[in-house]
Amino acid sequence: SQELEQSPQSLIVQEGKNLTINCTSSKTLYGLYWYKQKYGEGLIFLMMLQKGGEEKSHEKITAKLDEKKQQSSLHITASQPSHAGIYLCGADLTNAGKSTFGDGTTLTVKP
Amino acid sequence: DAGITQSPRYKITETGRQVTLMCHQTWSHSYMFWYRQDLGHGLRLIYYSAAADITDKGEVPDGYVVSRSKTENFPLTLESATRSQTSVYFCASREGWMQPQHFGDGTRLSIL
Numbered sequence: 001s002q003e004l005e006q007s008p009q010s011l012i013v014q015e016g017k018n019l020t021i022n023c024t025s026s027k028t029l030y031g032l033y034w035y036k037q038k039y040g041e042g043l044i045f046l047m048m049l050q051k052g053g054e055e056k057s058h059e060k061i062t063a064k065l066d067e068k069k070q071q072s073s074l075h076i077t078a079s080q081p082s083h084a085g086i087y088l089c090g091a092d093l094t095n096a097g098k099s100t101f102g103d104g105t106t107l108t109v110k111p
Numbered sequence: 112d113a114g115i116t117q118s119p120r121y122k123i124t125e126t127g128r129q130v131t132l133m134c135h136q137t138w139s140h141s142y143m144f145w146y147r148q149d150l151g152h153g154l155r156l157i158y159y160s161a162a163a164d165i166t167d168k169g170e171v172p173d174g175y176v177v178s179r180s181k182t183e184n185f186p187l188t189l190e191s192a193t194r195s196q197t198s199v200y201f202c203a204s205r206e207g208w209m210q211p212q213h214f215g216d217g218t219r220l221s222i223l
Contacts, residue, residue, distance in 0.1 A: 030208075030209055031208075031209040031210075033211050033212070035214075040217075040219075041216060041217070042201060042214040042215055042216045042217050043201070043203075043212075043214040044214075045211045045212070045213060045214075048210075048211050050209060088153075088154070090211075090212065092208060092209055095208055097142050097159070097161050097207075097208055098142075098144065098156060098159050098169070099212060101153060101154040102153065103152075103153035104153055
C-alpha cells in the first residue's frame, strides 16, 4: 500500500543484533497495529498503538508511535532465530472500519 | 474453541469452477474481512462486512461474492475461478474501529 510504507523490505541480521523496522503513513494514524507472520501461517497480532508518543513492549520487541502519529517503529533487541518472519504494520487511516496494511518486512536472523 | 477458523486449509480446483471458502468466528465481532496475499502485493482487501447483512467492496472485489447472513460466518465465493485467483486467502475479524484484527490461518487456493 502506498498509504502505508514499510522499510526495509527485507532484513538479514546476525543473532544477537538489534534491528528496527519502520512504518510511515501519508495520513494521520488513528490506530497502528503490528503483526508477525511465519511462512504459510496467519498473522499474529503483536501490539497496538493509538496515542502520539506511545511506546509498548512485548518480550524483546518494542514499538513506538511518533508524536505526530504518522510513523511507527518496531525495535527488536538482541534478535533470536525465533524472531524471524514477516512483520506487517496495519493502520486505521479513516473511521470506515477497515485497516490499511504495509507490504511487510521479511526478517532473517542468522545463528 | 474460541477464535477464527477458515476452511478448507488447502484447495485445488479447475478454472471455471465455483469454490467457496468458509470463515467462522466465535467472538461475535462486528467486522469481518477477506484478504488475498500474493508475493509482491502484500495483503489486499477483497470484501469486508461491518455487521450481518452489510457488506462492502475492498480493493480487489472483481470475481468474488460474499454474504453475511449470520454474525459469525462470512463465506467467500469465487463464482467462476480463474488462474489469477490462485492465492492465499485470509479471513479476519475485529470488534470495532481502532481494535486489532484477528486472522485465521489462511486457505491456500490453487486454480489449475
